[in-house]
């Protein structure tokens with residue numbers, strides 16, 4: 001149960017973020033659905049019981065500051081942050097060889113996946129310090145095992161693992177726990193719907209279970225680790241990939 005917890009999920013108007021927010025709400029948390037477009041956040045929040053909506057662009061300092069102030073005024077605290085927002089899947093960047101990735105492409109990916117997650121985390125930690133909290137960073141299996149494609153993405157997502165470990169160590173004494181979710185192929189609109197049937201089949205065959213994961217399967221893990229059941233585990237990387245990257 002996440003009863004009486006206040007949870008913020010970045011990029012939660014759709015995809016994996018939405019399912020995480022919905023699962024938290026089903027477990028009785030108050031969730032704040034975020035999008036760069038307030039209307040989208042409001043439309044998604046209306047589909048979930050016990051959800052509020054907020055506008056959030058994690059690449060924009062003033063947007064992040066506004067949201068942190070709103071959290072402080074409306075709830076006076078934050079118990080759970082899920083850094084789910086990620087740079088949109090872009091074939092042009094993803095399939096570029098490492099030595100051809102230009103500065104702007106590298107900067108754009110890091111601006112969301114790494115710097116944005118750092119920015120919102122920094123802004124909300126003061127709201128967690130009094131009572132403790134949980135921070136979940138959504139990363140990807142290439143961050144653990146490496147990959148032949150998506151160089152900028154892999155570097156940004158690897159740094160999130162470092163951020164998780166840092167927060168776990170620095171703030172453990174304040175009862176703030178941190179985790180990384182390293183995801184394999186999860187069938188969201190952003191991934192599954194953008195692929196050809198042949199690409200989908202190839203991706204499904206990469207893991208032991210020979211299928212795509214579902215956003216709900218990620219959401220249930222996130223809800224477990226956000227709960228008090230995980231009270232003596234922190235800093236962990238939890239791989240959700242149907243059995244591809246085995247440690």
Ligand SMILES: NC(=O)c1ccc[n+]([C@@H]2O[C@H](COP(=O)([O-])OP(=O)(O)OC[C@H]3O[C@@H](n4cnc5c(N)ncnc54)[C@H](OP(=O)(O)O)[C@@H]3O)[C@@H](O)[C@H]2O)c1
Nearest residue numbers: 011015016035036057058084085086140183185186188190
């Ligand atoms: N699906 C997979 O197979 C897979 C695998 C590994 C990791 N992941 C990670 O899982 C997370 C969710 O992925 P998804 O598949 O659900 O993709 P998605 O639908 O593209 O979700 C990403 C979300 O990030 C938000 N976002 C983008 N830029 C933002 C910004 N500057 N500020 C705030 N929010 C921003 C978008 O929200 P708005 O457009 O509404 O603002 C969007 O809802 C991502 O971090 C992704 O890298 C996914």
